Amino acid sequence: MPVKVLIVDDSGFFRHRISDLLSGDSRIEVVGTAKNGKEAIEQAKSLRPNLITMDVEMPQMNGIEAVRIIMRECPTNILMLSSLTSEGARVTIQALEAGALDYLSKDMRAWMAHSDSLEKQLRDKVVELGRSRHAGLRSRFSDPSASSSRVFKSEPLLASKSPRSPTSSNRFSSNSAQSGLTKEPAKTASRLSQSSHGKKVVPDCRVVVIGSSTGGPAALQQILTQIPANFPHPILLVQHMPKAFTSVFATRLDQQCAIAVKEAEDGDLLKPGRALLAPGGCQMIIDPRGTDKIKIMLGDDRLTYKPSVDVTYASVAKSFGKKVLAIILTGMGADGCDGARMLKQQGATIWAQNKESCTIYGMPQAVVNAGLADAVLDLTELVSILSSKRS
Structure with missing residues (x-):
């Protein structure tokens, strides 16, 4: 059975580009698209995809909040598309906290260049993650006192750290700044x-x-x-x-x-x-x-x-x-x-x-x-x- 994929992105270019790349693989079936987080939740519930590709910044509801709701109401494997910047890294970590399984860089130049390596990486990730049963098993590893969609603890990203014992206060110092068995x-x-x-x-x-x-x-x-x-x-x-x-x-x-x-x-x-x-x-x-x-x-x-x-x-x-x-x-x-x-x-x-x-x-x-x-x-x-x- 092909992996059923829902594509979520506010950019028409990216929705079509991702759909074109995935549709050329017999292991994958694109079952729908959505242009914001609210639509993504509705589509996830009605289409029951094996995998969702999720953008981060979208109108009405962003990708992170959509991931949280999806993982709470209809757990689904989710692949985030994120920019390789400090801000992109920060929000991607938040998406992983919310329940996403993995991420892929979203670089306009690379996606427009018809890169064979990007196409293979996207398809392979979608197939592997789409076949994984991890979304259904996620609650085994979450904090029992928290929502079952949480994999990471929920402190703010830049929250101050809890005090360590005196013996551990200086542990960040550094000295300076094949064969076949x-x-x-x-x-x-x-x-x-x-x-x-x-x-x-x-x-x-x-x-x-x-x-x-x-x-x-x-x-x-x-x-x-x-x-x-x-x-x-x-x-x-x-x-x-x-x-x-x-x-x-x-x-x-x-x-x-x-x-x-x-x-x-x-x-x-x-x-x-x-x-x-x-x-x-x-x-x-x-x-x-x-x-x-x-x-x-x-x-x-x-x-x-x-x-x-x-x-x-x-x-x-x-x-x-x-x-x-x-x-x-x-x-x-x-x-x-x-x-x-x-x-x-x-x-x-x-x-x-x-x-x-x-x-x-x-x-x-x-x-x-x-x-x-x-x-x-x-x-x-x-x-x-x-x-x-x-x-």
Whole structure:
């Protein structure tokens, strides 16, 4: 069955352009269009699409408010179209908070240029998200005390952060401003470290590295907001995002978390209880001159993903060997699989998010199918294990 899509945009040009691009794919059926948020809600209820492409700024009702109402009254998978600006990043994060699954840049020049890469990216995202059942599962990860459409906490974007303990007040300071391992696919969570009482625990490691893509912002928020301030390990985060988005996203997470979260800068130190988010457009590795420092490099055009999970995984494998806990979360594609092979050769521990709690079971599935996952865990189980670790 084709993925049924509702297109929402106040621009006639974009409605027609998106419709033309999607209609050329036999996997997709455009079932309707709407020019504002109010119409989008009505169409979502009557047409019951598998996916909605949603503009942000529209008359009568904007896209963010429409997403909130849709997720409350008729949960549907939603792909936001957003500009790659600071303001575009801010409102996109708000849309993800409201319940949208993912976003795609809205650049007039690119959309007018008949780009093959843009066409493929749009179609693939629509098909993958349209086939996902995540909208119906969303309430599993939302705050029970809040509306079921909320994935993120609802504090204002620039709200002041809750006071941290004195020991965590200076954690933002920085020092200065492949080979093919083959084995049978993992069938069960067989190598979870356990305490003497049989409880699943974080293994002995020097760093925790988490990679994610589509659906990652919500999954990362779910995990990081539950980690205690005295978490004994540094955390590296690689989320597929452009530059304007990673700075806003890191700030947003820092406001919500007990641990410190920041967009990584060249020379940042690895510290317990601090998470460093790889900046969009760049690669984040361990500085080969000192394993307690981060090095940020400009993205190589030969690499599809900037930042890339593979690059960071490979770097920590080289620097820390088996003393790594690598976690691969929801996302399209297979980024992280090659890096996981290098980690596995060093004896590191690798956990993958399970299919049922993923928005898109692409990146974890690649690791699992390659036989590299020591455990396949539900998101709630990942949260439980990591949140119980204290120094």
